Amino acid sequence: MQISFLKDLATPRDPTSPFSFLNYLFTKGRLQKFINLGTFLPARREYEDYMRWCASHFSRAVRYGTEITRVDAVHNPQTGKVDRFTVHWIDLATGAPGSATARNVVVATGGSPSVPPLFAPFIAGPDARFIHSSQYATSIPHLSSALLSAPAPQHLVVIGGGQSAAEIYVDLGVRFPKSKITLLVKDSSLRPSDDSPFVNEIFDPDRVTPTFSLPPAERAAKREKDKGTNYGVVRLELLERIYSELYAQEVDDPVEERWRCRVRNSRTVVGVERLGEGKGGVKLEIARTGEENGEREVIEAGLVVFATGYVRDAHVRILEGTRGLLASEAVAAKVTDAPIVEAAPVAEVAADAAEAVPAPEVAAEVAAPATTAVAETTEAVPETQAVPETTAATAAATVDTTAPAPETTTPSPETTTETTETTTTTTTTETTPAPASAGAASVDEVKISVSVTSTPAIFPVGRDYKVQYAPGAVEEGAGVWLQGCNEKTHGLSDTLLSILAHRGGEVVQSIFGAGGSK
Template identity: 45%
Template sequence: MTDHPATDDIIGIGFGPANLSLAIALRDAMVGSPLRPSFRFLERQERFGWHRAMMLPGADMQISFVKDLVSLRDPTSPFSFINYLHVKGRLNTFLNLKTFNPSRVEYNDYLAWAAEHFADVVAYGETVHAVRPETREGRLAAFVVEGRDRAGGRRLRRCRHLVVAAGGDPAIPPPFSALVNDKRLIHSSWYLPGIAGALGQPQLEGPQPRILVVGGGQSAVEIATDLGERYPRALIDLAIRGPALKPADDSPFVNEIFDPAAVDRIHDAPAPVRAELIAAHRATNYAVVDADLIQAFYATLYEQEVSGVTRYRLRRSTRVLALEAGAEGLSALLRDDVAGIEDRQTYEAVICATGYERAAVPAILDPLRSFLAGETVDRHYRLPLDSAEPRVSLHLQGFSEPTHGLTETLLSILPVRAGAIAQTILAEERAARATIRTAAAQP
């Protein structure tokens, strides 16, 4: 345990793509500037990794490589995906692919390559439990970040500017949540290690394991497809709430919702109009699947009809009403809402591709609530603080979809958002330090 908290001017909680992009923006903003505040990032993973449990063979990114960590803010940056390809010696061969969408595996490698440049300011294996206020004469003067390091020891850190980009929590709705500690129940966020733990190595002989995948989005269909290839004898049910798998709308006019300028339009709109805009574009991101993947999955189902061998079943308009654990597997009570029929099926594994949930204010900030003037960030992603010193700010990344739009939880405008946060923090630092110099110069 540290008796005296280590102090940095800026601390970022989480070191995924959002705060990695912020690290680059902070470093860029300090080039040639006498202002050089210290910054540090805390990451609970033992090493950098982005959705490692969903690094599936053949899975591609759903956005252009141009929407990398920096290019929308500074296309000349050495941290661009193009420069990554150049450094790795793959620029020409990538161009020969004639695609804007790299594989998910390659993009993760790009992110890890960029993260390596900041190894000296990242504390990996450090889990944050709470952020507490440090006060001076009743005013919020600093944040004290409480956590555990990789050795399990208590760790305290202190800062004046805090940026939380800890990501969402896996959404595991009832009735699945009651069995969250059963290794046979798996969320997509831990799919690869989870399915290996539940089923072990593929068997070429013996019983055919039956697996249920729940969800109607991209991850659900990717997982269902991967299961069939990973476990050649598996029987896979894909249960979706709707009557059909729906394609993601990535047409040009609709796709403008992911432009940086769209954030201003949404943020500045009246609250009811803002909600309508976000709802109108949900088909770009939620419970939708790439058209190519839908086509491939449909072709697989058709080939089954031709061969007469059924391994995949698409269970449309179907809900899981109950889930019970037994020695033989997880017993699911399923209801087809269209036919009005219920049936019970036992599965060796159940996979929830049910997305993520995010509170407006992360729970680790609960000790600060008496200093919050509200739970809605401003245009620059700052939470309003009450009774705080001028040199103190609290920013959130990834928690403000209702006010900033669908880009908030995605990769689309990371560098623009990171640049705005970096410039806001540095402007506050300049103003505070100028005030301190003026006060010191007075007789």
């Protein structure tokens, strides 16, 4: 572990709690021996066992083996406000759906592996040779026999420059003493974490409120400055061990290319290719960082472990059904006795000039997730006419019939792209003079297509981690709280164990306490 065992699930909030790490050691009969170790940093496997021990006390209240698919808002028919939320899930063993309704929902799903697009095609299948660092401990025992069997390359590669990458690099060297191990670091060097006492104060619970109160720009700058304590850095003791082992290899052989274990700085993977059928490995194209288009080196690997961090956006997908409750998403016009309806994710409108007809012909074709409306009209549309941004669930075209205009196009259309915070609108206009005809004025034919793509919603939270839906949308006493995904507003410690005990206490106080912090 990289933090003191005292920052466990309970001690910082209540040192007398039966769920402290010390009480776990006492219950397991290892307290005195742990004291003899003289360390504040337990092994990862012991801390995992501690968390399992805590969870075992609540097994009757936990449903394991389920995946949450969405959360829907339930409106009170009398007030029109949301007073409950329905949580939907799927049983991973049987595939059976299930649901439960509650006034209060806490979304604390943790992080999901960040998979670079270049690696995505190689992480699935019977012969997958790419695994994320989060899967290493559980996957490597099953992969061991396959990695050592011919004709798989006896070369194991780790990608990353943080603590996880360094630990896996060392473990592979011990676990596979006859294999070649390479650590690819994008930065110019492995860098030490700063865990000095003054810097560590940024993880103190009393730093959250001042951080939350900062203007967004200052908060972002502070977060970037503080990242050296936790992101892309390695504990000094581990760095010294790695350096010492590299030096020992140089004593035996000054030619680095012949070393069994290597750390290669300023290296970026720019290409991946699976080796021939039956060879059980991949081919990596490596370039110097910043010179990705320059000279490349090719290496073959039987396994690639990428320690590329995590993304913490699962709540966006889960809460999509409540998106219409956000102030930024609310529809201006009120619909009587009906909840706010969210705009469709994608709406496309195409209007083509055609021959004169008695009345416009409109055909609407709906397909998830897009809604398309096509209208044929004879009205000439001025080239300078503005195209409105479309966000309604169903796009409609209203036209008048005036004069005929045959459909023609030009080889070089004029394109305008406009991007806003919530939608991206692309407008393409093609203009060409229509031939004059008897009894009809010369008109310009314009072909316009509008594509509006919805971006992920932003669920703002208060200081107490409660999602801030539009005023009046949700009744008092009901709500949704987010945990572990508020680093941008609450600071670097939001995703860490450091103040987990305090965060949990604040959420409980917000839900059940009188006048929880806002």
